[in-house]
Amino acid sequence: MHILHALFGDPSHIAAKHTLTLKAHQLLASWLRAGEAMMRRLLLIEAAAYPKPNTRPLLRAPRKRTRKLMHFYPETPEKWRVSFRCFTTLPGRRAKRGEPGPIAQHAAADEWTPDRRVLAHASPGNVRPFIFREDRPRRVTNRAQRRRAKRTRAKPVLRQDREWLKHEPPLAFRSAWPLAERYEALRRAFANPRAYAARLARALHATPHRVHELLHAPPDAARHIARLNDLTETAARSWNTS
Numbered sequence: 001m002h003i004l005h006a007l008f009g010d011p012s013h014i015a016a017k018h019t020l021t022l023k024a025h026q027l028l029a030s031w032l033r034a035g036e037a038m039m040r041r042l043l044l045i046e047a048a049a050y051p052k053p054n055t056r057p058l059l060r061a062p063r064k065r066t067r068k069l070m071h072f073y074p075e076t077p078e079k080w081r082v083s084f085r086c087f088t089t090l091p092g093r094r095a096k097r098g099e100p101g102p103i104a105q106h107a108a109a110d111e112w113t114p115d116r117r118v119l120a121h122a123s124p125g126n127v128r129p130f131i132f133r134e135d136r137p138r139r140v141t142n143r144a145q146r147r148r149a150k151r152t153r154a155k156p157v158l159r160q161d162r163e164w165l166k167h168e169p170p171l172a173f174r175s176a177w178p179l180a181e182r183y184e185a186l187r188r189a190f191a192n193p194r195a196y197a198a199r200l201a202r203a204l205h206a207t208p209h210r211v212h213e214l215l216h217a218p219p220d221a222a223r224h225i226a227r228l229n230d231l232t233e234t235a236a237r238s239w240n241t242s
Contacts, residue, residue: 001190003224004031004183011187015074015180019173028179034224035186037217040086041235043189043197044214048238050201072177082185086200087213204239211239 008014008028020028072080189196204211215232222228 001035001187004035004186007031008183011077011080011180011184012074014176014183015072015077017176020176020179022172022174025174025176025179028183030218030220031224032179032182032186033218034221036084036182037221038225038228038231039084039186039189040214041231043086043193043200044204044211044235045238046193046197047201047204048241050198052205053202074180077180077184080181080184082181082188084185084189084196086196087203087210211236 008031014020014028070081200214215236217228217232225231
């Protein structure tokens with residue numbers, strides 16, 4: 001958490017930027033994935049200290065929440081509606097075949113490379129035009145679609161923007177809010193781990209086969225976390241002996 005704060009500041013600082021460049025987005029997402037993997041292992045070690053309840057575990061269906069309009073402001077991250085998730089699937093929900101869970105969705109969002117759209121507006125001064133990435137392009141399946149795809153032309157570029165496009169590619173921006181919310185959820189779990197560990201212990205005593213979901217780690221976590229394998233073995237051993 002100290003490294004995250006030193007590199008990127010508070011979640012409010014990230015949300016205040018509104019957008020991040022592609023390299024900054026990838027760097028922050030890489031560190032967040034490593035921090036979330038480490039937090040799941042620490043919560044598993046602490047959850048092992050809670051005894052198994054004598055009563056029969058009851059798996060309740062998720063309660064329906066009343067939808068209401070909520071406002072999120074960068075300067076008040078403590079009022080954001082965020083939650084730190086340990087499991088790859090939502091509790092009380094049977095995952096469909098091929099349906100990714102929250103952790104897989106986060107990873108997919110980090111590797112997202114959809115289509116691009118050049119903003120058609122004049123670029124004042126030395127400001128280069130930039131690109132928003134949106135709407136993943138559809139696969140061309142049949143011959144008729146291939147013909148139409150070949151005829152499709154790119155949107156025209158304004159004359160005042162051609163000079164920038166010739167010399168260097170436009171900048172690609174991504175929204176900073178999803179990463180800021182994940183950062184805030186990680187910070188809350190770090191500040192008050194007891195509540196998260198108690199809830200995790202109840203869930204694992206009811207469904208012990210889901211322990212392996214907590215030990216999942218992204219491929220770049222070993223670069224950011226020293227002795228990650230030792231931490232994984234300690235977390236797995238602590239729960240098996242509880």
